Amino acid sequence: EPEVTQTPSHQVTQMGQEVILRCVPISNHLYFYWYRQILGQKVEFLVSFYNNEISEKSEIFDDQFSVERPDGSNFTLKIRSTKLEDSAMYFCASSRDGSYEQYFGPGTRLTVT
Amino acid sequence: AQSVTQLDSHVSVSEGTPVLLRCNYSSSYSPSLFWYVQHPNKGLQLLLKYTSAATLVKGINGFEAEFKKSETSFHLTKPSAHMSDAAEYFCVVSRGNRGSTLGRLYFGRGTQLTVWP
Numbered sequence: 001e002p003e004v005t006q007t008p009s010h011q012v013t014q015m016g017q018e019v020i021l022r023c024v025p026i027s028n029h030l031y032f033y034w035y036r037q038i039l040g041q042k043v044e045f046l047v048s049f050y051n052n053e054i055s056e057k058s059e060i061f062d063d064q065f066s067v068e069r070p071d072g073s074n075f076t077l078k079i080r081s082t083k084l085e086d087s088a089m090y091f092c093a094s095s096r097d098g099s100y101e102q103y104f105g106p107g108t109r110l111t112v113t
Numbered sequence: 114a115q116s117v118t119q120l121d122s123h124v125s126v127s128e129g130t131p132v133l134l135r136c137n138y139s140s141s142y143s144p145s146l147f148w149y150v151q152h153p154n155k156g157l158q159l160l161l162k163y164t165s166a167a168t169l170v171k172g173i174n175g176f177e178a179e180f181k182k183s184e185t186s187f188h189l190t191k192p193s194a195h196m197s198d199a200a201e202y203f204c205v206v207s208r209g210n211r212g213s214t215l216g217r218l219y220f221g222r223g224t225q226l227t228v229w230p
Contacts, residue, residue, distance in 0.1 A: 004156070035218070043157075043203065045217035056216055091157065101147065102218060104157035 002026045004105035006092050012111045013082055021077045021108045023092030031095040032075045033102060034067065036060075036088040043091065049075065050098065082112045115140045115206045119221035127229045132176075132191040134224045136204030139185065146187045147205040147218070148178055157203065163187065174198070199228045 034046040093102040120135040148160040161172025204221040
């Protein structure tokens with residue numbers, strides 16, 4: 001059964017550094033998403049991406065964040081200058097089209113020190 | 114606006130007894146509703162979904178949920194718990210139904226289910 005994959009599973013970085021989180025969505029899916037879950041808090045939506053552009057973003061997704069689909073298979077989330085409060089589990093998801101359910105990857109745990 | 118309230122942060126049951134995980138939602142639209150499960154060190158797995166068809170929805174592993182518009186509830190049930198059901202369960206709402214773009218998902222805080230032998 002096809003699944004969403006994410007790398008790395010755990011990333012440790014120092015405050016102020018740039019990080020790139022990588023995702024490989026399910027191959028015939030067209031919509032892609034990033035969510036995050038700070039420890040002890042709800043899973044929160046960050047951004048959705050369709051047809052090579054952002055279709056929706058939350059108030060969390062500020063200028064420090066960017067997304068890209070650099071090729072036909074990867075979907076990346078970049079944080080330009082990490083802050084302590086960016087420490088969280090980051091989930092990638094994909095959907096066949098926007099009206100179907102979203103399938104989630106296992107997450108990348110980002111720790112900012 | 115959309116939001117979800119999961120009424121219990123922890124639920125403990127004995128193996129073989131029924132499971133009830135409670136969820137209330139708020140939505141400005143006719144919503145789609147989902148239950149996702151997360152086992153330790155695993156991703157979020159879709160258990161079941163409601164998208165404006167039958168109000169009683171059956172999912173994987175014997176779980177089901179009933180959409181009750183009058184009560185704005187979407188409680189998750191299972192007649193007989195199994196040890197492998199121990200996990201965290203998330204009730205999720207999105208705006209829109211099948212045929213329209215669902216957009217972002219709004220998650221509840223999660224309910225940790227413990228199953229005792």
